[in-house]
Amino acid sequence: MSGFLAGLCVAVLPLLAAGFWLGRRTARPQTLGGLGTPVEHATFETLHTASLAAPPLRAGLNEETARRSARRLRTLLGTDALCLTDQQQVLAWDGVGAHHRTEIMARLAGPLETGRGEAFPLTCDTPDCPVRWAVVAPLTVDDRVHGALVACAPRESAVLVRAAGEVARWVSVQLELADLDQSRTKLIEAEVRALRAQISPHFIFNSLAVIASFVRTDPERARELLLEFADFTRYSFRRRGDFTTLADELHAIDHYLALVRARFGDRLAVTLQIAPEVLPVALPFLCLQPLVENAVKHGLEGKTEKCHIQITAQDTGAEALVVIEDDGAGMDPDLLRRILAGEISPSGGIGLSNVDDRLRQVYGDAYGLVIETAVGAGMKVTARLPKYQPGVHSAARLAPE
């Protein structure tokens, strides 16, 4: 009997869970509308439809996003047919009368040129064609016409013209935001490039000076260091792919540390604790090396005695946890906060804020750097790297062993 009960539970539990999930998915905020007047209700519903149409458009205007938003936009306007076009073709047609595609495209040349809306009757051989009039409202981003929103109706209506114009303006704002997103991505890409370039002058100079000092006294050492230097610069100047693996990044850090240790000798002690499970994790290219560089700089700054740096990478299930810790001079947390917020430009280290920005860009705001520090108390930087993130793939296989 207890077996039967338990089996029943096993069978019912997933059903309950599915029901709960479905309920949450389908529970529209509309139910709240019951509390207000009909006008409030209608306003609310319109806003809700508009908010549903917005997310696809944030990715820019193409066939996929147009298809996904056209249905919502048609609901918003309450017309029989709605179509979204770019400069050349109809991207999506929602509703009846799709045979007017070519005709509309032919008539759009004018509005697309001038950027002014217009309404015109449609000619149709089908006697009971439900759409007789088309209202065109152009979509403009930064005064450039990207496409048009066309609403079709059985008869001419001034209200529809106004409404289509307003909706088109709203869509244009979304497209502008998409543009903004794109430029932000470009900016970050540029920053990555800047970061790659930024390593070189300062670091190359110091490294070469160190190597030069060994050439006479210890040619073998000088040769090794030159090879380390070559490996490190090859890694940091490589152009392919935005992502690398933790193993490759750690190898680059190793080369970097070899060069630094040649300069500072015994003053620098480094301890590593790496869980082998996390080595294949993909992460943005050169996002740990700046942290180590930072730790070295802070650790040796204004100190004559030994500096100790600890690098750990742990496996925490679906994420890898990387911690870089130094026992150096530390920093005023308020100053650091303002640097990270971009309020003041840092004297030397674009590193921390750049890495923070890129991690947030790739993994979302929950994955920014966590920094624990105080003046004179060293600094501990923690980065969480999800093992899987859509779109994050390392470009090449791990370094040969």
Next chain:
Amino acid sequence: MNSSYAVPAVALVVVATVLVGAFGLRISRTTSDFYVASRTVGPRLNAAAISGEYLSAASFLGIAGLVLVQGPDMLWYPVGYTAGYLVLLLFVAAPLRRSGAYTLPDFAEARLASQAVRRLAGAFVVGVGWLYLLPQLQGAGLTLTVLTGAPETLGGLIVAVVVTATVAAGGMRSITFVQAFQYWLKLTALLVPALFLVLAWQGDGAPRHAFEEPAAFREQRLVRVQDTVDLKLERPLTVTVSGTVDGRPHDDARLELPAGTHRVTAGTRLTFDRGDPVPVPDRGTSGGMSTSLAASREERPLYATYGLILATFLGTMGLPHVVVRFYTSPHGVAARRTTVAVLALIGGFYLLPPVYGVLGRLYTPELALTGDADAAVLLLPDRMIGGLGGDLLGALVAGGAFAAFLSTASGLTMAVAGVLTQDVLPSRGVRHFRLGTGLAMVVPLAASVLVGGLPVADAVGLAFAVSASSFCPLLVLGIWWRRLTPPGAAVGMLVGGGSAFLAVAATMAGVPGSGPLHSLLAWPALWSVPLGFLTMILVSLATPGRVPAGTAAILARFHLPEELRAAEVKA
């Protein structure tokens, strides 16, 4: 059985697991050892870890029990458990690694770019994980009961608490080492006693009649019947009864039972003489779920065998705790090499449980009567060797059994907790991971208290059936068919996996009756796997517009070796 050695052995295994997990990699290294510190996990170590996590209570105890009760037909279980990796090797291993996915929901998202399919896959991971955890906890309970006479639920509770605590505390930091250690521990714990047992069997004159004739008692033996059973007697039998037989109470009375069926009430003690044949429990009438699968197996052996083969061959690739270990391989080729090594390691291990099953049929035949056949592995050393040696070997086996529960349970708990944290609980974070861990363990623990003893190998077989009907179509079609669409995948998983899940639930609930319908429900893989594939294909073909945009690029990434891809990006 003498528990004075077994209990410390079990405690030792538990402590060693926790310690290796927490401190295995705490040894700090300096930069001079950088290459040592950052060396990726090699195929052999990773294979040992996968095997350690994979070899569960079903492998360690269940197979021997089934062979004991039902004979050599049950050898399909170890064959199926091993051959699953062959299918994995051929169709899935390398592309799955190249996909970069850490879990099955990740794979669904990477391939189909759909949050809905991801959530559905997550739900199935949780379902399969819970189904698979259940027999681990039951096995632990059984082991502890046999060793110390503790109540059935205590062992499961101990495993649940230990696993939840270590996983939630962020333990298992060096899980690869723990699991590899567990594999070698399990192998030793079965291999060493097996050698001694075979020697003892040789010393006993190497009797060979294990399956040719009905099992017989080799000495006078007292059997305590735990659940009410109907015994079918071919010939009249004289036994000493202390308890209730056929509704009449007896107190230490010598009783001559005529041929036919006799009902023995729970708690009755029967004393058999040397040479008596072991009576066969009549499965059709005694009811209870422990016998329901066996009944349909006896009715339709061919159908049951094919159902088992399909479930185990195709189910392995969908086991959540196996898939996550492949992520540790540095690239696709290493993933393939790992799988080959796994085949060798697991194949070697599975030679041992049948030995215990056959010896169990010879030396502990009464286990078939009491419904505790899964305990054969634990009882054999004491029964055949006895004395201090038997106790020590028994302790070794018990320790190995606990290693089996702990390793599989911790791997499953981590996988289920990961999915619960990522896709179900509202926000991510350490606290939510702990909550997820608790949730992942509480449900199967509760179920293990409620549900009585389904043989562990059968229960695991049901988890395989669900996995084979939901994830096998998703993985195989996802990797090899470019026209798969998100709606197709979702509906296919729901129909295939969902129907298998309902069938399993009905079986576990002990839906009464026998006949074709019952067989269909008890061995669902034979119809639910084709159903899943068919639905996925048909719905995908019906929704050609929904093929994800980047499919060609994604499939290229799945199938091209990493070096080629790097060269292509460079060009």
